[in-house]
Amino acid sequence: MPPDISLFTLSLLCLAALAAGWVDAVVGGGGLLLLPALLVGLPQVPTAFILGTNKSAAIVGTSAAAVTYLRKAPIDVGIALRIGVAAMAGSLGGAFFAAGINSEVLRPLIMAVLLGVLAFVLFRPAFGTAVAASGPVSRQRVLAAVLIAGLGIGFYDGLIGPGTGAFLVVALVAVLHMDLVTSSATAKVVNVCTNIGALTMFALQGTVLWQLGGLLALFNLVGGTVGARMALKRGAGFVRGVLVLVVIVLLCKLAYDQWFAA
Template sequence: MDDISLAAVALLCLAALAAGWIDAVVGGGGLLQLPALLVGFPQLPPAYLLGTNKAVSIVGTSAAAITYTRKAPVDVRTAVRIGLAALAGSVAGAFFAAGINSAVLRPLIMVILLGVLAFVLLRPAFGSTAPPPGPVTRRRVLAAIAVAGLGIGFYDGLIGPGTGTFLVIALVAILHMDLVTASATTKIVNVCTNFGALVMFAHQGTVLWRLAALMALFNLAGGTLGARMALKKGSGFVRGVLVVVVVGLVAKLAYDQWAA
């Protein structure tokens, strides 16, 4: 942190604030926070940026999870089961993260985001209809554990940005949740994935702890505010934020790739 300007630190803190808000509403805050870290520390290996991103994100995600579980109809048992699988997946992903080349991060994330955008736009009613009555079948829960837990958890540990968005989409698609309930459940799962990945990054010594602590304060404020707004405004608001965030991030990543 000694070789970075005060202006750069201020921008990183603002990015953490915005990322916390976005993450709490619909997920994907890391797609703002991680590029900000890439700009602030272009000379560092990606593993340090990924580790610092996790140390910041877990604070805002935990605050959002607490806010949601107090007021939203969350099936905590199902969320924890998916979260434990996601924790295992994220530890495995973080183990392989040290070998990632920063040159592949932007195009990879951009391709994934384009797929997310196409899915949401082609499904206008996605996440806005009430879930079907009755308990969720065991098959659907197992599918959610495999896809949202192990699969997306591995991605979270390996790369990370967009995990919350992908979890929301997976939970709506597999468990037929509305967007607010899916966002609430995602926060619990995301705490598990962040924790698993952070343990591995900390073990490898690839976390900038002083910077992470400062950014985490802003991420905490953003996460708390975002969760409250999502609960108050409902699924239509969450869907609108999802589309705006994905479009904006695709445009930003495309510009960065073209400029490079």
């Protein structure tokens, strides 16, 4: 635990962890809330420790959401685990390179991808609302999901993190033709794997504030459980609305960092 952290700052971080767990369970992108909160609340802490502590909290809420979804949502566990193993490998690689990341280069690329995602979702009203056709998924589609949602997005999660869940949801709908609720459920299983990979690397590098991460994890756990139950109850339309909102907020945050932040 940082020795000079105030009770007020700690309380705000706990609220951010609670909200991040809810957002992450519904559609992903909880890091959009918790990671900036940690950066603002703990300006004296090195970035590597912020990233590691964020993962130590996020993995608990994501795991709780995944368990809730597994009990009630129609998830193909075999496909989810295949993508998850690839995502774990990708996140290990991303976390390894996180210390040398140049955000000035990556930020515009991420913004371009988010703009494409937003346009795709907005101009296709039926995106993620139709139930996929029954029957086995082709090997080509599963392989594409392993490469894109697994290795690709897994690497991004270990490298930076915020928005990973939203990217996973969109990728799974686009590649495997899932509905948004099933995609969110599958994304949680994959996201648990990316968090395990990234947290393992951060732990090996000794860049995790475990006491603070453990406290934030409790609030993230509550948020994740509540968010998953709401997504299951309210359906694809609710998830779609939250997805659009998260992508817009993430775009605004990245644009501010790019052009206005000191």
